[in-house]
Amino acid sequence: MRPTPPPRTYRVKSFGCQMNVYDGERMAELLAAEGITPAPDGEEADLVVLNTCHIREKAAEKVYSDIGRLRREDGTAPLIAVAGCVAQAEGEEIMARAPSVSMVVGPQAYHRLPGMIADAVEGRRSVDTDMPAETKFDALPARRKVGPSAFLTVQEGCDKFCTYCVVPYTRGAEISRPFSDLVEEAKKLIDAGAREITLLGQNVNAWRDDSNRGLEKLIEALAAMPGLARIRYTTSHPNDMTQGLLEAHRDVPKLMPFLHLPVQSGNDRVLKAMNRSHTVDSYLRILDQVRAARPDIALSGDFIVGFPGETDAEFEDTVKLVEQVGYAQCFSFKYSPRPGTPAATMDGQVPMAVMDERLQRLQAALNASQTAFNQASVGKRCQVLVERRGRYDGQWLGKSPWLQSVHFTGDAAIGDLVEVELVEAGPNSLAGRLV
Ligand code: SF4
Structure with missing residues (x-):
């Protein structure tokens, strides 16, 4: 590659889960600390970071088409960095197939982007998919607004x-960030305007500090911080729902009554x-316990239909589970094989048409469940955290404690916690009236 002028503007495009959204924000902050500014809307950026997700259907192919779209009419392209889980999984392959990519950086190494950009400016391409011992979090700049x-x-x-x-x-083996670093970063987020913090992790409830204290200790410490009104956490694994964490749902009012606990299937063989x-039974027992601790808890889950070998009857067990639990929200996907995973080579891959049909059926059950949950909220009064302006004059959008989108009109500002009566429910949002 030829040397190129140092980039003055950037754009980070994040795909996939909330952890990628977080990583995208941190990369943006890292670039800003290097004096690179966000590209104005509608203008091409000098540097584009594609923060990829491996869970997307045909994830790698989509990355190549995203890269292709960045090519200019004269055949040149901005500086391109591919980050995220596809970068980690396919680093060298991306370099070989996409000569316009200058940098490939994995999710554990993106704090090294400034050095990679310096190399790219001098015409050197680089791949960094290490999982370095030094934590990237120590190397990242402070949180901004x-x-x-x-x-x-x-x-x-x-x-x-x-x-x-x-x-x-x-993403590698489970690692927990140190308690003191998290308390420090939470303080900075609150100083920068956060009123709600969502603790993130692939297995967030597997978090432990040096003394083996669980996530509830972090939640309690954050709850004691003035200025912070709400705490959430996602994504959890059923096996890491400890007694202490269940009790936090009972004892910590700032911990919102919402639990995203993926189950994936309603059949034990699957x-x-x-x-x-x-x-299925151990999962349901956890839900009973969390409901006993916090009776108004809203539940959410992830489901996969068409896992290899899944029969019609086994799929029906999943539908039954959905009907039994009564979810407030859910995410459902067709199984799609990921190269290198054991399931990708299992016998009994389910035909696409069968998966399509099962997904439709499951989503109908999930939508019914979500609509019923929203309708049961009508008449309740709750606090809404105002997140942004709505489409109409004087309209605001925010979230209820149960993570429902609520819109209302009246006197408010972004960041306010306002008391609202929920007056009307749709499948995806509710209308509220300021009290
Ligand atoms: S789906 Fe399973 S392997 Fe993947 S992140 Fe969740 S718990 Fe880990």
């Missing part, structure tokens, strides 16, 4: 090795083949 609801990554990686999932390979290491 944030919105009323901010993310804080507390844990990364996964040791669970579900047979369909690439995370243990792309769960075993997925290596989920829990059963």
Whole structure:
């Protein structure tokens, strides 16, 4: 590659989960600390970071088409960095197939981007998919201005090795960030305007400090911080729902009544083949416990339909589970093989048409469940955290304690916690009236 002028503007495009959104924000802050500014809307950036997600359907192919779209009419392109989980999984391959990419950087190494940019300016391409011992978090700049609801990554990686999932390979083994670093970063987020913090991790409830204290200790410490009104956490694994964490749902009012606890299937044989290491029954017992601790808790989950070998009857067990639990929100996906994972080579891959049909059926059950949950909220009064302006004059959008989107009109400002009566429910949002 030829030397190129140092980039003055950047654009970070993040795909996928909230952890990627967080990483995207941190990369933006890192670039800003280097004096590179966000490209104005509608203008091309000198440097584009594609922060990729490996869970997307045909993830790698989409990255190549995203790269292709960055090419200018004269055949040149801006400086391109590919980051995220596809970068981690396919680093060298991306370099070989996409000559316009200057940098490939994995999720554990993106704090090294400034050095890679300096190399790219001199015409050297680089791949960094190390999982370095030094933590990237120590090398990242301080948090800047944030919105009323901010993310804080507390844990990364996964040791669970579900047979369909690439995370243990792309994000590495479970690591927990130190307690004191997290308290420090939370303070900075609050100073920068956050009123709600969502603690993030691939297995957030596997977080432990040096003395083996669990996530509830961090939640309690954050709850004691003036200025912070709400705490959430995601994504959890059923096996890491400890007694202490369940009790936090009872004892910490700032911990919002919402739990995202993926189950993936409602059938024990399928769960075993997925290596989920829990059963339908053990999952339901956890839900009973969390409901006993916090009766108004809203539940959310993830589901995969068409896992290899899943029969019609096994799929029906999943639908039954959905109907039994009554979820407030859910994410459902068709199984799609990830190269290198055990499930990708299992017998009994389910035909696409069958998966399509099952997904439709499951989503109908999930939508009914979500609509029923929202309708049952009508008449309740609750606090809404105002996150942004709505489409109409004087309209505001925010979130209820149960993570429902609520719109209302009246006197408010972004970052306010306002008392609202919920007056009307749709499948995806509710209308509120200022009290
Ligand atoms: S627990 Fe979650 S992140 Fe870990 S392997 Fe299973 S699905 Fe992937």
